[in-house]
Amino acid sequence: MSLSQEERVMGYDAYITELCAKEDEALRGARKRAEKAGLPAIAVPASEGKLLHVLVRSINAKRILEIGTLGGYSAIWMARALPSDGKLISLELEQRHAEIATENLKQAGLSDRVEIRVGAALDSLATMRTANEPLFDVVFIDADKSGYLDYLKAALPLLRVGGLMLADNTLSDIVLDRTNHERTKPYCAAAAAHPALLSVITPALRDDHIDGLMISLKISDAQG
Numbered sequence: 001m002s003l004s005q006e007e008r009v010m011g012y013d014a015y016i017t018e019l020c021a022k023e024d025e026a027l028r029g030a031r032k033r034a035e036k037a038g039l040p041a042i043a044v045p046a047s048e049g050k051l052l053h054v055l056v057r058s059i060n061a062k063r064i065l066e067i068g069t070l071g072g073y074s075a076i077w078m079a080r081a082l083p084s085d086g087k088l089i090s091l092e093l094e095q096r097h098a099e100i101a102t103e104n105l106k107q108a109g110l111s112d113r114v115e116i117r118v119g120a121a122l123d124s125l126a127t128m129r130t131a132n133e134p135l136f137d138v139v140f141i142d143a144d145k146s147g148y149l150d151y152l153k154a155a156l157p158l159l160r161v162g163g164l165m166l167a168d169n170t171l172s173d174i175v176l177d178r179t180n181h182e183r184t185k186p187y188c189a190a191a192a193a194h195p196a197l198l199s200v201i202t203p204a205l206r207d208d209h210i211d212g213l214m215i216s217l218k219i220s221d222a223q224g
């Protein structure tokens with residue numbers, strides 16, 4: 001069978017989605033509502049949503065912090081892995097995105113488990129640290145790519161030892177250029193070298209191309 005690289009990636013993703021990550025009405029509706037409202041189509045694909053779901057479940061997470069809500073699609077996948085008394089707090093800059101996400105989470109029956117905080121994530125994170133917000137079991141970074149390193153510094157103190165720091169969009173062609181230090185590469189370098197983190201990047205399929213999710217287990221309170 002002779003397939004182009006694009007066809008191969010699309011086929012792999014379709015296979016994973018069909019086998020393990022079929023969308024139900026709430027997930028399909030969330031995607032459609034976001035599209036209708038003109039939000040960019042940059043939510044994680046279903047296959048990665050399921051990966052996030054499994055990671056959350058695997059450590060019995062009760063508290064999740066998401067940075068970058070968009071229309072709430074990844075929030076639905078993760079919040080569904082929480083127990084009924086669990087909580088996901090999602091930080092979003094755009095009021096309009098937060099409104100669509102609020103509706104999507106309501107339609108998914110998750111309003112009681114998810115809280116969206118509108119504002120620049122770094123400001124929200126600073127407020128959370130000052131307020132002594134209880135620690136999180138999972139942090140998922142998926143906002144502006146240039147901010148990832150700052151989000152790591154600001155969010156790591158809010159993550160419990162044994163918790164997972166997850167970062168989307170961490171594998172693209174720029175990793176092949178050793179002279180390029182843009183986008184999420186500074187984050188990846190810092191997380192990989194951090195003494196408190198045990199890290200790996202797992203490839204994640206995106207329709208026709210490959211991206212990645214960096215998974216870092218917090219193993220101590222060591223300072224970077």
Ligand SMILES: C[S@@+](CC[C@H](N)C(=O)[O-])C[C@H]1O[C@@H](n2cnc3c(N)ncnc32)[C@H](O)[C@@H]1O
Nearest residue numbers: 043044068070073074092093120121142143144
């Ligand atoms: C890639 S989308 C998030 C996708 C979402 N996690 C999903 O998979 O369904 C990135 C989101 O981050 C938001 N964002 C960008 N800069 C931000 C900032 N400084 N603080 C908070 N949110 C920000 C954008 O408005 C956008 O909604």
